[in-house]
Amino acid sequence: MFVNAERDAEPLADALGSMPAQVAELGLDVDDLVFYTRWETEVEANWKIVCENFLECYHCQVAHPQLAEMLDVSADAYALSTDGRLSSQRGPTREGGGTTMHLDGELPRSQFHFLWPNLGVNIFPGRPNISIGPMVPLTPDRTYRFLDYFFGSEVDQAWIDELMAFDDQVGKEDRVLVEGVHRGIASGGLEHGWLMGRSEQLIGHFQQLTREALGA
Ligand SMILES: [Fe+2]
Numbered sequence: 001m002f003v004n005a006e007r008d009a010e011p012l013a014d015a016l017g018s019m020p021a022q023v024a025e026l027g028l029d030v031d032d033l034v035f036y037t038r039w040e041t042e043v044e045a046n047w048k049i050v051c052e053n054f055l056e057c058y059h060c061q062v063a064h065p066q067l068a069e070m071l072d073v074s075a076d077a078y079a080l081s082t083d084g085r086l087s088s089q090r091g092p093t094r095e096g097g098g099t100t101m102h103l104d105g106e107l108p109r110s111q112f113h114f115l116w117p118n119l120g121v122n123i124f125p126g127r128p129n130i131s132i133g134p135m136v137p138l139t140p141d142r143t144y145r146f147l148d149y150f151f152g153s154e155v156d157q158a159w160i161d162e163l164m165a166f167d168d169q170v171g172k173e174d175r176v177l178v179e180g181v182h183r184g185i186a187s188g189g190l191e192h193g194w195l196m197g198r199s200e201q202l203i204g205h206f207q208q209l210t211r212e213a214l215g216a
Contacts, residue, residue, distance in 0.1 A: 128152030
């Protein structure tokens, strides 16, 4: 549920940009999805670091071995795009990929969407699935996350268990990364960093939107 108390708030459809169209194009029937569970966690890192981790998959090849077996995360194959406040990543499934998950199903590839400032949407290849939830700043060094998981009404429990275990592993790998990045930045040892124009273009987009919102 999206709520905006502003009297002249923009329509939700405008804020979502091309996300619904991309999801429909993938073949996911959102009207058939059934809520499964809510996953919650707190991460010891600033919310912007958590968001930026979500926005690039340059780290996937080394940090997420199982994910990199499932998806072609090379810069040439892994598609990044922006549309207003929306950032999208579309990863093709590898030939024979999915050593830990059965990827045969209605969805041929992944989609990971980020709606600025802090909403993440994940769709994995295989059976109909989506998880959606925000990254909420608690303090400058602590972030709360939740993800609501939905599956197609016909998806069997064994496949749901596979995906939940897979995503739990990816989440653990990302936690190590973002908490490490936060400790590094908090040390004060770095004045600033550099972004790789291609692989990290969505982080650049995120930072530009944040700068504009701050009036900087
Ligand atoms: Fe990651």
